[in-house]
Amino acid sequence: MKTIHWIILGILFVITLGFEFTVLAGYDSHWWNAIPAFYALFGLVCCYAIVYVAKFIAKNIVNRDFNYYD
Amino acid sequence: MIEFLTIPGVILIAGALLLPFLPAKVRPSLFLVFPLLALIVVFTRPDGYSVTGTLLNYDLVMMEVDALSRIFGIIFSLTAFTAGIYAYHMKELGQQCNALVYAGGALGVTFAGDLLTLVIFWELMAVSSTWLIWARRTKETDGAGMRYLIYHILGGGLLFAGILWHLATTGSLAVETVAREYSVANVLMLLGVCINAAVIPLHTWLADAYPKATVTGSVFMSAFTTKSAVYVLLRMFPGWEVLAWFGAAMAIYGVIYAVICKDIREILAYHIISQVGFMVCGIGIGTEMAQNGATAHAYSHILYKALLFMSTGAVLYATGTSRMVHLGGLFKKMPYVFFLYMVGAVSISGIPLFNGFISKGMTIDAAGYAGNETAMLMLLLASVGTWLSVGLKLPYFTWFDKTDNDIEVKKLPVNMYIAMGIVAFACIFYGLFPGTLYMYLPFEVNYQPYTIYHLVEVIQISLLTFLGFWLLKKKMAPEPIIALDVDWFFRKAAPATRFVFVQKVDAFYDRVEDGILGIARWLTEKFRNPMKWLNPFTKDTNEASSYSPSMEVVMSFILFSFLVFAIVYLL
Structure with a gap:
């Protein structure tokens, strides 16, 4: 990933925030619409949660050698 | 006929x-x-x-x-x-x-x-x-x-x-x-x-x-x-609530395993479980919109999943392995397969302009409209996992990551590219023109996928998931392992089951067979010479054949008695 890629992604994120606080400011279909940038936070938190939970399960319970069942 | x-x-x-x-x-x-x-x-x-x-x-x-x-x-x-x-x-x-x-x-x-x-x-x-x-x-x-x-x-x-x-x-x-x-x-x-x-x-x-x-x-x-x-x-079974919860659970279960697994086709297999979870959840919710969503998602899923299995199959065909630990750095050797794979990957992740976006969103929103916000959030969590594992982890560790992989790559048949091209085209076509799919759905569609809210939602989730992946990618690096699943219980129980239900049963039958043969042997020996029974003074050395005339008389008498008895009884 080059710096330019990060900048493009950053701009895209800022645009979505812009829409969220202008066009969608009055939008209220779920309780979480009141939380600013909820979906961004949700994405990041869930990503961390999935990786760490998966890692924990893998390490402690399910990971075995290739020839485990042989 | x-x-x-x-x-x-x-x-x-x-x-x-x-x-x-x-x-x-x-x-x-x-x-x-x-x-x-x-x-x-x-x-x-x-x-x-x-x-x-x-x-x-x-x-x-x-x-x-x-x-x-x-x-x-x-x-x-x-x-x-x-x-x-x-x-x-x-x-x-x-x-x-x-x-x-x-x-x-x-x-x-x-x-x-x-x-x-x-x-x-x-x-x-x-x-x-x-x-x-x-x-x-x-x-x-x-x-x-x-x-x-x-x-x-x-x-x-x-x-x-x-x-x-x-x-x-x-x-x-x-x-x-x-x-x-x-x-x-x-x-x-x-x-x-x-x-x-x-x-x-x-x-x-x-x-x-x-x-x-x-x-x-x-x-x-x-x-x-x-x-x-x-x-x-x-x-x-539309509207069976139990299906909504099992569906949402399997959507998450599939993505967790997809993060754990280190075989590219196994990751996709777990993602079938996850994606079918979306459909099962929609069926469980059971509203017209949810059923439409499940149907549309099945349609989209068949397309992008076929494309994903085709492109990972192409990797297996070309390199002879699907284990991530042997893959990596294939971008220069298989660039077209990478791009075709990515069409499928962004489709399954529900990225706008691709067909997953128009059907996954409908299913998730149907859960929300039906008042089941918990199921909706569970499906959104599964979407994060989908993008993380199929959209980012799998392609990163297959086509990038390493620079020194000297694995030999066989040339692919042209027909493979043609098939992948057709399906990739369909994924993009339905993403751009959702109406062409919606017109075939079983109920009337009042759903608009391309709204600002929906776009903001998906883009924010995808961008921050990408950031999370980039920060945590080392934790998902390939390892030479397999991941156990609940089939462990019956696969490990198999030897014991075989012992009780096959070997024990076999041994029982063997014993019964020996017993029956033993009885038959004993009877044969005892009846070899019935004269010994009829006349206790018969010498052991005498053979039955030498008694045949007298035996005939005895047997004839017995038969005659039976006959007389039968006639008297019947008359």
């Missing part, structure tokens, strides 16, 4: 019976004709069209068309056609015939108007698809195929038992929505169908067998078994 031969499922199965009599050269081309014929039939038959017949005393409806069966019929025929192109270079008759029977089975289930027809095609699918696993002919695939077959025989048996019970209690064989009550018949049928839909914890056959099937076989497998089960659930 002519009508019978125009049933889409029968067309494909007839094709499979015809293929062995044709020269090997024309077989792959002719393979493609049958799905096309089926597609023409599906498009030209109006709503309410039916083909009926009788078997024993039962009136069968072997084909019945409505909006729901049509949309599944279209996608099953299309997939059989594109998978046929993908497998064009493959000359193995067994795989060609079984793939056609398999696709025919799925189409047969889709158009079956009665439960007996349905279960016949259902079992045909199970048997023919097993061949596609065994066709790799390794020790590993022999075992996986057997486990797959046993699981599906169990599923088919449960479904059939449920159907018979249903017939006995209601007297009806129609494929229709059943009363929402946990009667024995309904539970048996639901369990049978849930096995094929890979609902956790009945899912292990899928993650076990699909990654081990042949390169071309897994493309067929990714489309038919689970989605025909989704169709039956939509038809018979």
Whole structure:
């Protein structure tokens, strides 16, 4: 990933925030619409949660050698 | 009779019976004709069209068309056609015939108007698809195929038992929505169908067998078994709340395992479980929008999952391995496959402009509109996991990451690229023109996927998930491991089960056999010379033959006595 890629992604994120606080400011279909940038936070938190939970399960319970069942 | 031969499922199965009599050269081309014929039939038959017949005393409806069966019929025929192109270079008759029977089975289930027809095609699918696993002919695939077959025989048996019970209690064989009550018949049928839909914890056959099937076989497998089960659930069990929770749970279960797994085709297999979870959840919610969402998602899913299995199959074909630990750095060697894979990957992740976006959003929103915000958030969490594992982890560790991978890459047949190109085009086409899919859905569609809210939601989730992946990617790096699943319980229990139910039973039969032979031996010895019994003073050395005249007299006397007794008794 080059710096330019990060900048493009950053701009895209800022645009979505812009829409969220202008066009969608009055939008209220779920309780979480009141939380600013909820979906961004949700994405990041869930990503961390999935990786760490998966890692924990893998390490402690399910990971075995290739020839485990042989 | 002519009508019978125009049933889409029968067309494909007839094709499979015809293929062995044709020269090997024309077989792959002719393979493609049958799905096309089926597609023409599906498009030209109006709503309410039916083909009926009788078997024993039962009136069968072997084909019945409505909006729901049509949309599944279209996608099953299309997939059989594109998978046929993908497998064009493959000359193995067994795989060609079984793939056609398999696709025919799925189409047969889709158009079956009665439960007996349905279960016949259902079992045909199970048997023919097993061949596609065994066709790799390794020790590993022999075992996986057997486990797959046993699981599906169990599923088919449960479904059939449920159907018979249903017939006995209601007297009806129609494929229709059943009363929402946990009667024995309904539970048996639901369990049978849930096995094929890979609902956790009945899912292990899928993650076990699909990654081990042949390169071309897994493309067929990714489309038919689970989605025909989704169709039956939509038809018979819409609105069963238990399905909503199992669906949401399997959506998350699938993505967690996809993060754990280190084999690219196994990751995709777990993602079938996850994606079918979205559909099962939609069916469980049961509103018109949710059912539309489940149907649309099944349609989209078959397309992008076929594309994903095609492109990872291409990697396996070219490199000879699907284990991530051996892959990496393939971008320069297989750039086109990467781009085609990414079309499938962004589609499954529900990125705007691709077909996953127009169907996944509908299913998730349907959960929200139905007031089930918990299920909605669970499905959104699963979406994060999908993008993380199929959209980022898999391609990163397959095509990038390493720079010094000197793995040999075989040239791919052109037909593989053509098939992937067609399916990739379809993924983009439906993403750009959602109306072309929505018009075939069973209920009227009042859903607009391209709203600012929806776009903001998806883009924010995807961007921050990407950031998370980039920060945590080392934690997902390839390792030489396998991941155990709940099949551990019966795979580890197998030796004990074999000991109790096979070896012990065998030993028992052996003992009984020895005992019977022993008795026979004893009796033979004792009756060799009955004179010893009749005359205690007979010498042991005397043979029976020397007594024959007197024996005849004795035996004649006994017989005569019986005769006299019988006559007296009867008169």
